[in-house]
Amino acid sequence: MENNDNKSKGVIIEVIDDGPLKITGNFILKDLKRDLTDTPEEVYICRCGRSSNMPYCDDSHKK
Ligand code: FES
Structure with missing residues (x-):
């Protein structure tokens, strides 16, 4: 239930x-110095x- 609520609210920064x-949420984390490409939830x-x-x-x- 909480995951569905989080998705409907987009990104939550706590x-x-x-x-x-x-x-938390659906986002892309970019760090150009470290070439991060994953998109954790x-x-x-x-x-x-x-x-x-x-x-x-x-x-x-x-x-
Ligand atoms: S806030 Fe946890 S190591 Fe810096």
């Missing part, structure tokens, strides 16, 4: 307190700058 941006984007797997969150913000 700001997680002291953590990443959670992006859910990603967590680092906001703290400490991830060793940029642009994704690797939970380094919790340390």
Whole structure:
């Protein structure tokens, strides 16, 4: 049920307190430096700058 609701709303960007941006929905993530071509339905984007797997969150913000 939640997935259907998310699709009807397009892309949802959720700001997680002291953590990443959670992006859910049907979208294309482009990162020209890293040649990312996949289009996941859910990603967590680092906001703290400490991830060793940029642009994704690797939970380094919790340390
Ligand atoms: S927000 Fe999680 S590692 Fe940066």
